[in-house]
Amino acid sequence: EVQLVESGGGLVQPGGSLKLSCAASGFTFSDSTIHWVRQASGKGLEWVGRIRREAKNYATAYAASVKGRFTISRDDSKSTAYLQMNSLTTEDTAVYYCTGGAATGIDYWGQGTLVTVSS
């Protein structure tokens, strides 16, 4: 069974940092691009960024709204991807999903983890 499990969400003050994890199983993680997507409460989906596989030099790309503040990384030995989030603002409050898969990069989705930025 394919699983993507996000963790690390929680309440953080504006200007703070948080690191999310995405643990994968049931598919060949190392062959997969991993994306992060977020969804504010009652709103639509927003792409955050992605990291490619080793053969593509672990290339990353980010949305303009997070570039320079967020960093995506991965540890293929642990089948885990990460989203390091710095300089958080209230606008970053959302459920954060990781998604991956060798076919399209968005084959499988986790259940999400809630990040709340508030004082």
Added chain:
Amino acid sequence: DIVMTQTPLSSPVTLGQPASISCRSSQSLVHSDGNTYLNWLQQRPGQPPRLLIYKISNRFSGVPDRFSGSGAGTDFTLKISRVEAEDVGVYYCLQATQFPLTFGGGTKVEI
């Protein structure tokens, strides 16, 4: 950025009847590699998104064949041949041809 526009915003449907959702992109989604990276996702209430269709018309593993995708260039359509109760939710188109990836605003399908 490529803007993805979905219509309608909301679609009341009747069980057993067909439903159709349109998605229009602000520029062509044909990639330089010749593929068109237009995907459709379903998000049931309280659930994460789920991939239904990739590259315009390819059903992902486990997706019922009542779902179909079509289109080309800038105009795309998701069709449900006979709506079932489990199809209630919000449907999103997603372009992955160009960075940043962008989603349509979503279409709510309700009975």
